[in-house]
Amino acid sequence: MERPILTIKQAAKLLQVDPNTIYRWARAGKFPASKIGKEWRVLRSDVIKFLESKKKKNQFLTEAQEAELITALVGRREIPIKFEYLGEGADRYVSIYAPAVGGGSETEIIFDNKEHFLRYFEQKKFNLLDVGCGDGKKAAFFISHITRKASAYSALDISARMLDIAEQTIEISHPNLAFEKFIDDFEFGNIAHTTYYLHRRYQHNNLITFLGNTIGNTLDPHRVLINLRDSMGDEDLLLVGLAFHNPKNIPLVEYNQRSVIEWLWTIPEKIGIKRSDGNIEGIYNKTKRQFEHQLHFGKNWERMYGGSLIRFTKDLGKKDLTKLLVISARGGSAFG
Structure with a gap:
């Protein structure tokens, strides 16, 4: 007590x-x-x-985000991975891979099915709305190699820094394409205010891209898809990328790269967890059938954060067994 x-x-x-x-x-x-x-x-x-x-005016998280993070920490022992993309986390994420515009298995699948996409886009212009845009390279690849019918490229993300990186990508790859950016969290509700605005401004239907296995990192993928569907008109289109792995051949080495672990320390360090307090490890949770990154504490840890006491203590019933903190969960990596 x-x-x-x-x-x-x-x-x-x-x-x-x-x-x-x-x-x-x-x-x-x-x-x-x-x-x-x-x-x-x-x-x-x-x-x-x-x-x-004593809180600084320029907080790393908004009050709403801080409340969501504390609820996840206390209630589920989990850090929602979307917060890892904020601030310097965006730059750390981009450093994980540095390919040319596009790259990766997802873009290869898109290119291999180019003819199927052309059936939809050959005669029509559209507004490309890149939800959870990341660095914008997958969308840039799509515009370059699949269709040049985009009337505008709009990036939507929770991270202002990530939006800036996506803007730089598009400026280099498609300098004459109209660009807009929106800070929003699509997990909280529909984004109809954005899709309606784009439709009215550019007088074209929307193509919403949801790539990079972003859906695999959401708390409730079903709810997110409903939010996106509620944001679409009858002739709008949605393209979703989702990673699947053979359980017998899990690429754990990729999930434990030094650059990945460095990125995932972004939020733990922001709430006061030091690297000497524990270690982060990427594992495949067979029970939940998902990839996770877990922070294992080597000692008892507690700290005041946002007016709440956050505590991770050893399990007294089993010697040397520590509580762990799940950083990425709910179905996939964030860097596929």
Whole structure:
């Protein structure tokens, strides 16, 4: 049970600072502690308010994203992988692979089925809306090798940095193509406001591309597909890329590349987990039939984050068995 009243040492532990720092703040009136006799005491609720007041204006996550992350950490011991693409995570992701425009098995499949796609796009122009755009290279490949009928390229992603990278890709590969970008989270609901806007502005139907196995990294793929369908008109089209692997030949080496592990440290480090606290490993979960990256803690870990106490402790029932934190889950890699 959490204590409502804390000593200075207990408050310092929650805030991950030296107790002497708290004493100094308290004496200077910069910390909400009260002196009772010779001892200092502070309400836990006041410590949380103090922490909230010290947040920087330019947060890595929005308040809504932070709430979603804390809920996932506390409720499911999971980091939604979409947050790994934010900020410098986008640049780390792009460094995993550095192919020419396109590349990879997904684009090979698209190219091998070029004739089938041409039946739909040969005589019609369309607005290409790239959902979960990544670096934009797969969409650029599609426009270059399948059809040049795109009237505009629009990128939609949760990450502002990733949108900037996609914009750079399109500027290089298709400098004369109209470009727009939208920050949105398609897991929360439909994106009809975007598809409607594009249809009205460019007077063409939309082709929504959902490539890079993005759907494999969502919490509820069925719900996401419903969100996308609810965003489409009768003549709009949806192209979804999904990776399948033979369970007898799982490419675990790819999932444990140094660059992949480096990328997946983005969010753990943002919430205060140090690399000395544990290690990240890519595995195939046979029970759930999915790839996962798991962060194994080598010791007990706890920290205040966003006003909540996040704790990962050893399982006292089994010696040396630690709780683990799942980073990527729900059906696939994020870098296929």
